[in-house]
Amino acid sequence: MLLNVNKLKTYFYTSEGTIHAVDDVSFSINKGTILGLVGESGCGKSVTALSMMRLVPPPGKIVSGGIFFDGHDLLKLDDEQIRRLRGDRIAMIFQDPMTSLNPVFSIGNQIAEIFRVHRGNKRSVSFEKAESLLQLVGIPDPSRRIKEYPHQLSGGMRQRVMIAMAIACEPALIIADEPTTALVVTIQAKILRLLKGLTETLSTALILISHDLGVIAETADEVAIMYAGKIVEYAATKELFNNPLHPYTIGLLDSIPRFGEEREKRLRTIKGMVPRLSDLPSGCRFNPRCKYVIDRCRGEEPELADVGGGHLVRCWVDVKANAKIKGQNAK
Amino acid sequence: MQNTLLSVRDLKKHFPVDEGAFGQRRRVVHAVDGINFEIGKNEVLSLVGESGCGKSTTGRLILRLIEPTGGEIVFMGEDISKAGRKRMKELRREMQIIFQDPYASLNPRLTVGEIVEEPLIIHKVGTKQDRQQEAAHLLQRVGLNPDVMSRYPHEFSGGQRQRIGIARALALRPKLIVADEPVSALDVSIQAQVINLLKDLQEEYHISYLFIAHDLNIVRIISDRVAVMYLGRIMELAEVEDLYKRPLHPYTQALLSAIPVPDPSQKERKVILLEGDVPSPINIPAGCRFHTRCPKMLPKCKEVIPPLDDFGEGHMAACIRAIEWA
Numbered sequence: 001m002l003l004n005v006n007k008l009k010t011y012f013y014t015s016e017g018t019i020h021a022v023d024d025v026s027f028s029i030n031k032g033t034i035l036g037l038v039g040e041s042g043c044g045k046s047v048t049a050l051s052m053m054r055l056v057p058p059p060g061k062i063v064s065g066g067i068f069f070d071g072h073d074l075l076k077l078d079d080e081q082i083r084r085l086r087g088d089r090i091a092m093i094f095q096d097p098m099t100s101l102n103p104v105f106s107i108g109n110q111i112a113e114i115f116r117v118h119r120g121n122k123r124s125v126s127f128e129k130a131e132s133l134l135q136l137v138g139i140p141d142p143s144r145r146i147k148e149y150p151h152q153l154s155g156g157m158r159q160r161v162m163i164a165m166a167i168a169c170e171p172a173l174i175i176a177d178e179p180t181t182a183l184v185v186t187i188q189a190k191i192l193r194l195l196k197g198l199t200e201t202l203s204t205a206l207i208l209i210s211h212d213l214g215v216i217a218e219t220a221d222e223v224a225i226m227y228a229g230k231i232v233e234y235a236a237t238k239e240l241f242n243n244p245l246h247p248y249t250i251g252l253l254d255s256i257p258r259f260g261e262e263r264e265k266r267l268r269t270i271k272g273m274v275p276r277l278s279d280l281p282s283g284c285r286f287n288p289r290c291k292y293v294i295d296r297c298r299g300e301e302p303e304l305a306d307v308g309g310g311h312l313v314r315c316w317v318d319v320k321a322n323a324k325i326k327g328q329n330a331k
Numbered sequence: 332m333q334n335t336l337l338s339v340r341d342l343k344k345h346f347p348v349d350e351g352a353f354g355q356r357r358r359v360v361h362a363v364d365g366i367n368f369e370i371g372k373n374e375v376l377s378l379v380g381e382s383g384c385g386k387s388t389t390g391r392l393i394l395r396l397i398e399p400t401g402g403e404i405v406f407m408g409e410d411i412s413k414a415g416r417k418r419m420k421e422l423r424r425e426m427q428i429i430f431q432d433p434y435a436s437l438n439p440r441l442t443v444g445e446i447v448e449e450p451l452i453i454h455k456v457g458t459k460q461d462r463q464q465e466a467a468h469l470l471q472r473v474g475l476n477p478d479v480m481s482r483y484p485h486e487f488s489g490g491q492r493q494r495i496g497i498a499r500a501l502a503l504r505p506k507l508i509v510a511d512e513p514v515s516a517l518d519v520s521i522q523a524q525v526i527n528l529l530k531d532l533q534e535e536y537h538i539s540y541l542f543i544a545h546d547l548n549i550v551r552i553i554s555d556r557v558a559v560m561y562l563g564r565i566m567e568l569a570e571v572e573d574l575y576k577r578p579l580h581p582y583t584q585a586l587l588s589a590i591p592v593p594d595p596s597q598k599e600r601k602v603i604l605l606e607g608d609v610p611s612p613i614n615i616p617a618g619c620r621f622h623t624r625c626p627k628m629l630p631k632c633k634e635v636i637p638p639l640d641d642f643g644e645g646h647m648a649a650c651i652r653a654i655e656w657a
Contacts, residue, residue, distance in 0.1 A: 040518035040519060040520060040521075041489075041518055140607055140608075154383075154608045154609060155382060156608060157608060184380075184381035184382065184545055184586075185545075185547065185586060185589035185590055185591070186381070186585055186586060186589045186604070186605045187381070188589065188591070189589040189591075189602050189604060190604055193604075211518065211519050212519075212591060213519075213593040214590065214591025214592055214593045215591045216593075217591065217592065217593045217594055217595045217597075217598070218591050218592065218595075218598055237595045238595045238596070241593065241594060241595050242595075251520065252519060252520065253593065255519060255520055255522075255523040256548065256593050257548045257549070257551065257552050259551060259575070265530075265552075266527050266530065266552075267522075267523035267526055267527055267552060268523065269520065269523040269524045269527060270520040270523075271524075273488055273490055273491075273520075273521060274488070274518060274520075274521075
């Protein structure tokens with residue numbers, strides 16, 4: 001096991017009260033595998049990622065739990081130790097490459113810096129390595145591009161530069177936060193292939209954060225669905241898509257349009273909206289939007305329980321049985 | 332087309348850019364480079380394409396929020412491309428816009444009631460009481476409780492703000508709404524709600540939409556017809572199902588093949604990957620502007636600019652090989 005996140009809690013202490021951004025989240029990931037982390041804005045997926053990098057901005061704080069990476073407890077390392085891991089053994093790819101690249105340095109400079117800092121390479125060596133990395137991530141004409149600045153590149157190319165920087169030290173773990181959200185489908189497909197290829201050739205583990213279930217289905221080996229700071233369902237990708245058990249997962253899958261012979265006229269929706277983390281409903285956090293809700297859901301919060309074969313669900317209701325009963329009543 | 336509401340002919344927008352320290356080299360971005368299409372009454376036409384293809388510029392040109400470099404915009408029989416300020420103000424009763432960013436498009440200092448009422452005040456519709464009643468009615472229609480009237484935009488979520496923006500666009504009962512990526516900033520579960528609302532309103536109020544988007548699944552749900560743009564030009568235009576089932580342009584074929592499918596058993600399906608990046612709109616390739624990335628390119632494509640030809644039932648494509656797939 002490469003990474004194990006155990007009962008992680010990251011809270012933000014604001015004037016409006018405590019925000020439970022990540023609330024008791026546990027998961028683990030092996031070498032060479034891809035974990036998809038799915039959820040909507042405010043579900044805690046990005047804060048989970050930042051927690052793993054120990055980059056939670058104030059007033060946020062990791063309150064409790066453990067993050068064990070390759071034998072280290074990341075929460076116990078001092079700042080210098082964590083800085084050495086970051087960018088070397090664990091790397092992160094952010095959603096917006098324009099704000100994560102430095103506009104006043106050439107991209108060659110920015111990639112070469114990694115080799116200078118983490119590997120102590122000389123300038124010429126690090127530039128050579130930077131150029132071959134650009135080639136690896138599929139940037140055409142790397143010897144010319146290496147001298148260019150971020151604003152001279154297209155969005156897709158910038159994202160590939162970010163990936164080049166992330167893989168520079170052949171990290172054991174890459175965390176990619178919505179790496180393709182801003183890109184058109186054709187570029188998205190290429191970037192996802194590139195990331196997938198890395199897990200195969202370098203045995204890198206990848207945590208892919210996305211709200212796009214299509215992207216997850218095509219890329220991830222396992223999936224965790226998050227809602228309002230908690231994991232509500234966790235399963236192998238095939239199992240999750242073929243046998244979704246949490247009403248939220250079912251709702252998300254239902255809201256994707258499907259196109260068979262007849263074109264659907266309306267999209268199915270999940271009613272209501274994502275709750276504010278400072279003002280969570282009691283009991284199950286999804287209960288005000290849930291169509292399977294029972295009294296128990298309003299008073300008592302369900303645990304994440306294994307329903308067999310490592311398929312974890314946080315729900316009081318047996319959705320499958322319930323659907324059958326509802327169907328019969330309708331008849 | 333019968334019942335044409337809007338007809339765009341050879342529309343162009345070229346932005347000059349100065350290069351060099353003293354602006355001595357003048358170059359031109361061909362953002363929209365000669366496009367033609369029509370929108371019928373009660374019709375939804377979508378414009379799709381990658382960022383920078385000119386789809387948003389097209390939407391803004393039609394409303395004359397930016398000035399066209401050339402071409403005609405015929406709205407309800409009148410060429411509005413050179414209409415004066417006063418006439419444009421009158422015309423804007425009939426044409427409205429919904430913006431992508433629900434956070435930047437509502438005035439934070441106005442209450443929700445004032446925001447929705449504002450178009451009615453500008454166009455001097457009804458008495459104060461009528462207008463407030465109408466604003467309350469519109470807010471209710473887009474799914475908000477009318478008691479939100481006295482609250483401010485910051486108190487609302489992205490989805491709710493987009494509903495406020497929609498109510499404002501509806502206030503004057505326009506004939507045409509340009510919806511520029513109206514749901515791409517919203518969460519997935521909220522996107523579906525807003526798309527359904529837009530569809531319902533379109534039928535109820537008999538509005539035409541120019542729907543600008545890059546999410547091809549949403550486009551398939553909402554559109555009657557779809558135009559695919561690339562580097563400022565329309566590459567293909569067809570009835571929505573015809574386009575998705577029988578794409579005739581290699582660019583459309585690549586786009587559609589790359590839509591992620593939420594079904595792990597289809598992981599290995601064939602995706603057409605395009606080589607290289609979109610060329611700069613400053614140096615548009617000669618011949619077919621897609622030829623530098625086209626997997627089906629012939630030598631001739633470097634020289635001949637393919638016209639947007641009709642391959643039956645209004646299915647138009649700008650490719651010399653389109654007949655092979657028709």
